[in-house]
Amino acid sequence: MKSVLRPLPDNASGKPLLTVCINDRGPNAITVSCGPQGGTGLEEAIAAEIDRRGLDIDVQTIKCLGLCDKGPNVRLAPGKNWFHEIRPADVAELVESAARHMGISG
Amino acid sequence: MAVALSQEEFLAEMERRFEGRRHSDYRMVQTIADGTATREQIGYLAVLFYHFTKWTPQVISTIHSRCDSREIRRRIMDTLIDEDTELRCGSAGHDMLAMEFAIRFTGMTEEQIEAHPVPKSIQDMTAYRFKVAREMPVTIALGNSGVASESHAPEMCRMISDGLREHYAVKDEDQESWIVHIEGDEEHSETALKTVLEFCTTSELQDQMLWCIDEYLQHWGNFWNECVEGELQALQTAAE
Numbered sequence: 200m201k202s203v204l205r206p207l208p209d210n211a212s213g214k215p216l217l218t219v220c221i222n223d224r225g226p227n228a229i230t231v232s233c234g235p236q237g238g239t240g241l242e243e244a245i246a247a248e249i250d251r252r253g254l255d256i257d258v259q260t261i262k263c264l265g266l267c268d269k270g271p272n273v274r275l276a277p278g279k280n281w282f283h284e285i286r287p288a289d290v291a292e293l294v295e296s297a298a299r300h301m302g303i304s305g
Numbered sequence: 306m307a308v309a310l311s312q313e314e315f316l317a318e319m320e321r322r323f324e325g326r327r328h329s330d331y332r333m334v335q336t337i338a339d340g341t342a343t344r345e346q347i348g349y350l351a352v353l354f355y356h357f358t359k360w361t362p363q364v365i366s367t368i369h370s371r372c373d374s375r376e377i378r379r380r381i382m383d384t385l386i387d388e389d390t391e392l393r394c395g396s397a398g399h400d401m402l403a404m405e406f407a408i409r410f411t412g413m414t415e416e417q418i419e420a421h422p423v424p425k426s427i428q429d430m431t432a433y434r435f436k437v438a439r440e441m442p443v444t445i446a447l448g449n450s451g452v453a454s455e456s457h458a459p460e461m462c463r464m465i466s467d468g469l470r471e472h473y474a475v476k477d478e479d480q481e482s483w484i485v486h487i488e489g490d491e492e493h494s495e496t497a498l499k500t501v502l503e504f505c506t507t508s509e510l511q512d513q514m515l516w517c518i519d520e521y522l523q524h525w526g527n528f529w530n531e532c533v534e535g536e537l538q539a540l541q542t543a544a545e
Binding site: 208210211212213214216218222224228229230259260261262263264265266267274276277278279281 | 335338339387391392393394395396459463464466467470471476477478481484485486487488
């Protein structure tokens, strides 16, 4: 997993949210997409990890985050934070990083 | 004969022109971020943003058709694929993503949004974009799009996206139009800036680039002001 975590902007607000890309361009696509690379199913795994830790972080899915060649991708909002090339084994580390970056604990 | 600026001086001159005129400096963007924009204003922005975005592929392909460099054509083609298709960046062409957001936020139909009156200031902006794409040197036309417009779009899209989620209960899946630009435009603007710095090495080209930045930022200022000032009349017109 690779992460790009930037300082929270001064004008950022809102509850932390992890948005999981589940795009599937199909077998004939000219570029990769997150869903078939492992994005599908990540939402449930991340939500379960958040529950297990008792964290106040929302999870959503999106059809495309626009960084397909770096996928599977997850975005942490508010702000401009990204996790790339996520595997199922990375989920615990991802949630831990997100919580730490947002300054929250269970 | 005028002497060209060094790369550092040219970059500083370009950056100076953005002071106070970035997308994120405008009230429309700031009030979405802090939750004080009205739903009507955001709806009007959504409609106008569609009418801006729908011309982008043709502006880019105009530049592509005039470009003699295979290397630069390839960079333009990547941008065109991002903007006009679901193949590389986004689950649909960016005009369709803008349309989807406008439909979901306003409750208007695609036909109503397509037929919505476009104010003169926005028509002038579109005419300006095509004029630059058709008439200016390719490097300048690329810089006009990538540097003057897209380079400050990621922060604007981030502010709008965070604001929509926090204050207007818009889920991420309903605002892909803004989210795909948060990182995608950084790539586009880096590509354009690299090209501009590489090829704008004469005072004439540098002056043209700086003129374009001034001109496009003025059009964007008109765009953002229109979003704040013109929403009610336009939405009433569309609903009739």
